[in-house]
Amino acid sequence: xxxxxxxxxxxxxxxxxxxxxxxxxxxxxxxxxxxxxxxxxxxxxxxxxxxxxxxxxxxxxxxxxxxxxxxxxxxxxxxxxxxxxxxxxxxxxxxxxxxxxxxxxxxxxxxxxxxxxxxxxxxxxxxxxxxxxxxxxxxxxxxxxxxxxxxxxxxxxxxxxxxxxxxxxxxxxxxxxxxxxxxxxxxxxxxxxxxxxxxxxxxxxxxxxxxxxxxxxxxxxxxxxxxxxxxxxxxxxxxxxxxxxxxxxxxxxxxxxxxxxxxxxxxxxxxxxxxxxxxxxxxxxxxxxxxxxxxxxxxxxxxxxxxxxxxxxxxxxxxxxxxxxxxxxxxxxxxxxxxxxxxxxxxxxxxxxxxxxxxxxxxxxxxxxxxxxxxxxxxxxxxxxxxxxxxxxxxxxxxxxxxxxxxxxxxxxxxxxxxxxxxxxxxxxxxxxxxxxxxxxxxxxxxxxxxxxxxxx
Amino acid sequence: xxxxxxxxxxxxxxxxxxxxxxxxxxxxxxxxxxxxxxxxxxxxxxxxxxxxxxxxxxxxxxxxxxxxxxxxxxxxxxxxxxxxxxxxxxxxxxxxxxxxxxxxxxxxxxxxxxxxxxxxxxxxxxxxxxxxxxxxxxxxxxxxxxxxxxxxxxxxxxxxxxxxxxxxxxxxxxxxxxxxxxxxxxxxxxxxxxxxxxxxxxxxxxxxxxxxxxxxxxxxxxxxxxxxxxxxxxxxxxxxxxxxxxxxxxxxxxxxxxxxxxxxxxxxxxxxxxxxxxxxxxxxxxxxxxxxxxxxxxxxxxxxxxxxxxxxxxxxxxxxxxxxxxxxxxxxxxxxxxxxxxxxxxxxxxxxxxxxxxxxxxxxxxxxxxxxxxxxxxxxxxxxxxxxxxxxxxxxxxxxxxxxxxxxxxxxxxxxxxxxxxxxxxxxxxxxxxxxxxxxxxxxxxxxxxxxxxxxx
Numbered sequence: 001x002x003x004x005x006x007x008x009x010x011x012x013x014x015x016x017x018x019x020x021x022x023x024x025x026x027x028x029x030x031x032x033x034x035x036x037x038x039x040x041x042x043x044x045x046x047x048x049x050x051x052x053x054x055x056x057x058x059x060x061x062x063x064x065x066x067x068x069x070x071x072x073x074x075x076x077x078x079x080x081x082x083x084x085x086x087x088x089x090x091x092x093x094x095x096x097x098x099x100x101x102x103x104x105x106x107x108x109x110x111x112x113x114x115x116x117x118x119x120x121x122x123x124x125x126x127x128x129x130x131x132x133x134x135x136x137x138x139x140x141x142x143x144x145x146x147x148x149x150x151x152x153x154x155x156x157x158x159x160x161x162x163x164x165x166x167x168x169x170x171x172x173x174x175x176x177x178x179x180x181x182x183x184x185x186x187x188x189x190x191x192x193x194x195x196x197x198x199x200x201x202x203x204x205x206x207x208x209x210x211x212x213x214x215x216x217x218x219x220x221x222x223x224x225x226x227x228x229x230x231x232x233x234x235x236x237x238x239x240x241x242x243x244x245x246x247x248x249x250x251x252x253x254x255x256x257x258x259x260x261x262x263x264x265x266x267x268x269x270x271x272x273x274x275x276x277x278x279x280x281x282x283x284x285x286x287x288x289x290x291x292x293x294x295x296x297x298x299x300x301x302x303x304x305x306x307x308x309x310x311x312x313x314x315x316x317x318x319x320x321x322x323x324x325x326x327x328x329x330x331x332x333x334x335x336x337x338x339x340x341x342x343x344x345x346x347x348x349x350x351x352x353x354x355x356x357x358x359x360x361x362x363x364x365x366x367x368x369x370x371x372x373x374x375x376x377x378x379x380x381x382x383x384x385x386x387x388x389x390x391x392x393x394x395x396x397x398x399x400x401x402x403x404x405x406x407x408x409x410x411x412x413x414x415x416x417x418x419x420x421x422x423x424x425x426x427x428x429x430x431x432x433x434x435x436x437x438x439x440x441x442x443x444x445x446x447x448x449x450x451x452x453x454x455x456x457x
Numbered sequence: 458x459x460x461x462x463x464x465x466x467x468x469x470x471x472x473x474x475x476x477x478x479x480x481x482x483x484x485x486x487x488x489x490x491x492x493x494x495x496x497x498x499x500x501x502x503x504x505x506x507x508x509x510x511x512x513x514x515x516x517x518x519x520x521x522x523x524x525x526x527x528x529x530x531x532x533x534x535x536x537x538x539x540x541x542x543x544x545x546x547x548x549x550x551x552x553x554x555x556x557x558x559x560x561x562x563x564x565x566x567x568x569x570x571x572x573x574x575x576x577x578x579x580x581x582x583x584x585x586x587x588x589x590x591x592x593x594x595x596x597x598x599x600x601x602x603x604x605x606x607x608x609x610x611x612x613x614x615x616x617x618x619x620x621x622x623x624x625x626x627x628x629x630x631x632x633x634x635x636x637x638x639x640x641x642x643x644x645x646x647x648x649x650x651x652x653x654x655x656x657x658x659x660x661x662x663x664x665x666x667x668x669x670x671x672x673x674x675x676x677x678x679x680x681x682x683x684x685x686x687x688x689x690x691x692x693x694x695x696x697x698x699x700x701x702x703x704x705x706x707x708x709x710x711x712x713x714x715x716x717x718x719x720x721x722x723x724x725x726x727x728x729x730x731x732x733x734x735x736x737x738x739x740x741x742x743x744x745x746x747x748x749x750x751x752x753x754x755x756x757x758x759x760x761x762x763x764x765x766x767x768x769x770x771x772x773x774x775x776x777x778x779x780x781x782x783x784x785x786x787x788x789x790x791x792x793x794x795x796x797x798x799x800x801x802x803x804x805x806x807x808x809x810x811x812x813x814x815x816x817x818x819x820x821x822x823x824x825x826x827x828x829x830x831x832x833x834x835x836x837x838x839x840x841x842x843x844x845x846x847x848x849x850x851x852x853x854x855x856x857x858x859x860x861x862x863x864x865x866x867x868x869x870x871x872x873x874x875x876x877x878x879x880x881x882x883x884x885x886x887x888x889x890x891x892x893x894x895x896x897x898x899x900x901x902x903x904x905x906x907x908x909x910x911x912x913x914x
Contacts, residue, residue, distance in 0.1 A: 004507065004569050004785050007553050010500035012566055014573070015580070018496045034843045036820035036850035036868075039475045043467035043599050044501060044555075044585065045521075050461060064502075067522040067551050069589035073540055081538060083530055094524050096464050098501075109469055112461050116471070118867035120853055123472070128501065132526035142500050155853035157832070278836050328461050363493035375614070379735055386491045393493035396577055396612035410575035411493075 009133070009141030019360040024173075024342055024349070025126055025146065031168045032148050035161055037122040042105040044128075045096045052097075054104045054327060062132045064141075065094040098130040102147045102339075103324070110151060111328040119152030126342075138343070149337030151324065156268060158336050159301045159320065160275035166305055166316055166338065167281045173345065174354045176308040177315070180288035183269050184298050184319070186252060187289075189262015193255060194234040196227055203227070204292035207239065211290070215240075238289065245273050245287040268300060297321045303338055310348045316340045364451055365431075366408045367394040367417045368401065377424045378417075381444050388448045408434060415451055466590070466598030476817040481630075481799055481806070482583055482603065488625045489605050492618055494579040499562040501585075502553045509554075511561045511784060519588045521598075522551040555587040559604045559796075560781070567608060568785040576609030583799075595800070606794030608781065613725060615793045616758045616777065617732035623762055623773055623795065624738045630802065631811045633765040634772070637745035640726050641755050641776070643709060644746075646719015650712060651691040653684055660684070661749035664696065668747070672697075695746065702730050702744040725757060754778045760795055767805045773797045821908055822888075823865045824851040824874045825858065834881045835874075838901050845905045865891060872908055 006012060013021060029039070045066060052060055072093045073081065080089065099105050102125045110117065126146045133139055148165065150158045163179060170177045187207075191200045202225040210218050215236075222232050238255060241248045249270055256262030269287060276285055283305075293302055300320030307315055318338030325333045349355050365385060367378045378394050385392040393413075395404045408416050418430040418439075429447050432439045433454070442450060463469060470478060486496070502523060509517055529550045530538065537546065556562050559582045567574065583603045590596055605622065607615045620636060627634045644664075648657045659682040663675050670678075672693075679689045695712060698705045706727055713719030726744060733742055740762075750759055757777030764772055775795030782790045806812050822842060824835045835851050842849040850870075852861045865873050875887040875896075886904050889896045890911070899907060 004565050005504065006500050006565075006569070007502050007504055010502060012500070012570065013498040014570065015495035015497060018498060022496075033818065033848050034846070036823075036848055038472035038819055039479075040472060041470040041475060043463050043469070044587070045464050045467060045599065047462065047464055061526070064526065065524040066555075067524050067547065069518070069521065071543065072547065073543055078540070081540065083535070083538065086528065086530055090524065090529065098523075108461050108463075112463070113469065113471065118864060120864075122850070130501070142502065150853070153853040157826075157851065157853040161853075275836070278833065279840070361490065362495055366493075369614075376735065379732070383736070389491070391490050391493055393579070394614065396607070396610040396614045396618075407575060407577075 007141065009135030009139070011140065011142070015362065016360055019362075020346060020349070020355055021144075021342065023355065023359045024345055025144075027172050028146055028169050028340055029124070029126070031165055031172065032124045034168075035122070035165055037124045037148055037150075040106075040109065040123050040125055041127055042099065042102075042109055042125070044098055044130075046099055046105055046108065048091065048095055048097045050108050050328075051100060051104060055100055059100060063100055064098040064130045064132055065090060066096040066098070067094055068096075099127075100131055101129050102127060102145045103337075104327075106147070106149065107324045107328060110333065111325050111330045114330060117152075120150050120158075121152055122150045124148040138347075140343070144342045146340040146342050147337055148340075149335050151335035151337075152333055154334045156271045156301075157275065159272050159303075162318070162336060162338050163272075163276060163285060163303065164279060164281065166303070167283045169340065170305070170315075171282045173349060175315075175345070175348060175352070177283045178306050178308055179283050179285040180291050180304045180306070181269070181272070181285060182288055182291040182302045183265040184300055184302060185261050185265030185268065186256070187265075187292065189252075189256040189259035189265055190235065190238055190289075192259040192262060194231040194238075196231045199225070199227060203235075207290050208292040210239075241289060245269070245285075248287050248289070249273070265300075272301065293317060293319065297323065299323070299334075301336065307344075307348050310351055312344050312347060314341065315344045315348065360412065361391070362411055363391045363393050363413045365390055365392045365415045365417055366404070366411075366413045367392070367419070368404050369395040369398050370401075370418075370420055371398050374419055374424065377419055381419075381429070384444055385448060385451075388452065390448065390451050414454065417447065464598065466592030466596070468597065468599070472819070473817060476819075477803060477806070477812055478601075478799065480812065480816045481802055482601075484629050485603055485626050485797055486581070486583070488622055488629065489581045491625075492579070492622055494581045494605055494607075497563075497566065497580050497582055498584055499556065499559075499566055499582070501555055501587075503556055503562055503565065505548065505552055505554045507565050507785075508557060508561060512557055516557060519590055520557055521555040521587045521589055522547060523553040523555070524551055525553075556584075557588055558586050559584060559602045560794075561784075563604070563606065564781045564785060567790065568782050568787045571787060574609075577607055577615075578609055579607045581605040595804075597800070601799045603797040603799050604775075604794055605796075606792050608792030608794075609790055611791045613728045613758075614732065616729050616760075617736075619775070619793060619795050620729075620733060620742060620760065621736060621738065623760070624740045626797065627762070627772075628739045630806060632772075632802070632805060632809070634740045635763050635765055636740050636742040637748050637761045637763070638726070638729070638742060639745055639748040639759045640722040641757055641759060642718045642722025642725065643713070644722075644749060646709075646713040646716035646722055647692070647695055647746075649716040649719060651688040651695075653688045656682070656684060660692075664747050665749040667696075698746060702726070702742075705744050705746070706730070722757075729758065750774060750776065754780065756780070756791075758793065764801075764805050767808055769801050769804060771798065772801045772805065817869065818848070819868055820848045820850050820870045822847055822849045822872045822874055823861070823868075823870045824849070824876070825861050826852040826855050827858075827875075827877055828855050831876055831881065834876055838876075838886070841901055842905060842908075845909065847905065847908050871911065874904065 051063055076092050128142050128144050130142050187204055188200055191197050191203050206218050206221040219232050241251055249266055252266050291302055291304055298319035299322040302319040304314045305316035316338055320336040322334045324335050414434055416432045423429055428441050428443055430439055430441050431447050533549050585599050585601050587599050644661055645657050648654050648660050663678040667675050676689050698708055706723055709723050748759055748761055755776035756779040759776040761771045762773035773795055777793040779791045781792050871891055873889045880886055885898050885900055887896055887898050888904050
């Protein structure tokens with residue numbers, strides 16, 4: 001037989017994996033909806049001029065491009081059709097690409113539909129994205145993102161609400177998490193007061209690695225990025241501030257008193273923590289001054305969520321951005337959003353055995369097919385089971401009982417219904433519970449009640 | 458502002474459209490599950506050698522190909538890099554393509570996972586597909602398919618079950634439909650007895666058009682495809698057989714008595730109609746000998762569903778295939794399946810106003826934000842609403858009342874909660890029902906009950 005395969009870094013989802021993934025998405029969606037967020041979807045393909053230049057040089061290289069259909073060389077002159085022209089050529093023969101994330105398509109969506117949208121716009125979006133990354137363990141070329149954003153409002157109630165949503169989502173999963181929060185304006189203030197106001201990107205890029213490489217290596221990197229020894233020294237007490245957020249914010253208020261931006265950041269965080277204290281959150285929320293995250297479009301709050309029980313990196317993260325739609329010419333639309341990492345959440349739930357038992361809602365009753373007369377009897381009973389909402393099958397072939405039972409086992413079907421001459425003559429069914437092996441003779445009504453009341457229901 | 462746009466033939470789905478599409482998919486899925494079908498998903502990209510040659514020459518041209526990432530010219534010799542080599546070039550610079558339908562990926566899935574699958578395998582799959590067709594009204598380059606198949610069983614119970622599923626799905630939609638059924642073996646038998654046994658493809662391709670172009674044009678086409686005048690003449694009484702299926706099958710039994718294949722087809726249809734008569738279907742099921750459908754991989758039953766109230770082409774169709782996985786070298790796996798046309802169903806439900814009113818489950822209560830003190834009061838009440846499962850928002854900005862009310866209107870929020878000094882001092886809320894304009898002062902518990910019991914719930 002020919003070897004068939006799927007592209008590297010992609011996956012098939014079989015029924016069991018589908019059921020678990022759906023549990024994850026529907027749990028998240030249920031919480032989003034409770035807070036008034038609504039779903040949108042955008043096309044898998046976007047025009048390349050929408051995508052190019054939005055993810056840095058590295059990101060552009062990771063875009064999957066679609067070859068123009070038909071005569072893809074029609075716009076290419078003979079003099080251009082050579083190896084040295086490859087960069088330009090790729091743009092000439094390809095106008096569209098697969099979406100790389102949900103953020104840029106969302107920005108494009110907001111700009112394109114700005115006249116129909118009722119702002120502030122609360123949307124979520126759960127769709128696959130594609131990246132031509134080198135595939136490796138836990139990194140795929142096709143994976144789902146799960147983004148929730150509110151756009152068109154600068155209120156810190158939104159940051160608060162998203163933090164609460166995070167708390168509720170992971171509470172429903174039964175996952176213990178730590179929520180870390182920082183503020184880009186505080187980071188900017190710090191850079192300012194240590195006299196390196198124009199080196200914010202260098203500072204945050206280095207700080208972002210503190211968990212992975214430790215403070216010493218971060219300091220080394222800061223110096224190698226050109227920060228003065230004095231500035232690096234000044235930075236130490238700030239990033240190692242201890243105590244709870246009240247204490248940290250008090251200190252920062254003093255340290256940053258010379259920076260208008262810094263003080264605004266401190267005030268924003270005080271307001272946000274004020275909201276958070278008024279509610280009863282399950283997770284701990286910590287002000288973490290080393291939190292920077294790679295993306296440099298955040299302008300206010302920065303949020304990151306870690307599993308406390310499994311070391312797997314962040315399971316959710318995001319922040320405030322003041323210029324999402326500016327890349328498409330629509331200025332002054334502020335938003336804040338977070339993204340849930342479905343693949344990592346899947347791994348944590350799997351590892352900690354947190355998936356609910358009944359997440360796989362497959363068939364609940366299999367009718368064994370003994371022959372033509374029995375088939376007829378069964379067909380007269382089936383509609384009542386389905387009308388009662390019970391997933392019910394009849395084995396389609398008149399196969400050996402062993403084969404049919406093994407089908408039931410393989411599919412994890414909890415109840416098997418048997419009807420032979422004995423049952424037909426009495427107008428009953430024998431119901432066998434697959435886990436216990438117990439068999440009972442029941443009328444149709446009794447059998448339906450039995451299935452509905454059994455613990456797998 | 459720059460003009461932003463999405464590729465031709467693709468669509469954004471805004472919250473309203475999303476809600477309606479989800480209603481369609483979840484209605485269909487609920488029925489699939491009641492019959493024991495389970496979901497799978499496959500990657501958007503497949504290797505081109507999986508896709509090429511499966512959809513005919515025309516289909517190959519309509520595949521969206523992914524440009525190889527990195528140096529896509531690396532495998533191309535200088536002597537090959539020219540215009541005349543374009544066909545080969547497209548294969549050299551592109552190894553992957555977007556899926557064109559769900560059938561070929563499903564066949565690939567079955568072959569790849571054959572050792573894990575519990576046969577007979579009942580699966581459904583709802584995912585987008587991509588075709589580089591010329592976009593036009595009602596034809597898109599990205600659209601969802603919704604396929605349900607059972608593979609690994611030759612029993613006609615499966616054809617019966619799928620017909621019943623079709624009936625139940627459209628009953629839930631409130632759509633009136635006609636189900637037409639034919640059998641490829643009967644068509645083959647007819648070709649045989651009119652002495653044109655090797656012209657089956659020509660005959661079915663012509664017959665398939667009878668609804669659109671009429672019998673005269675079909676006869677013309679049959680002659681132009683090389684059928685003898687005698688054969689065309691012999692064909693007429695057969696395709697115009699009238700009466701119910703019992704009568705038609707009786708006639709066919711006589712006419713096809715010389716064709717073993719034909720008689721097998723007649724027997725299959727008798728068995729299927731026998732099953733159908735034992736159940737109480739809402740839709741009418743008709744044996745339609747002119748039904749052939751374009752795809753030529755059907756080997757047994759052919760099924761097509763039409764809306765009786767809206768002329769829009771078939772809203773569902775499919776059939777029995779004996780060699781789905783043969784293209785990948787796994788022989789002798791028979792299956793049967795149908796595909797629901799979500800876009801057309803959407804249009805029919807829209808046109809006949811059949812979408813349920815409550816299909817858009819957005820926010821049910823908006824709390825008006827009057828100021829900081831009011832905000833604090835509201836934040837203490839919000840959790841109770843959400844705990845009761847009520848989608849609840851607080852307007853994030855302390856904006857003018859008019860603006861906040863217009864947000865509620867725009868989002869179709871049925872209840873607005875107002876809390877000012879008056880309400881706070883009495884620990885109550887004023888709930889305004891947006892449709893009637895009626896206002897009531899209620900405690901939190903009363904307000905929650907009021908919302909849960911109102912007709913929008």
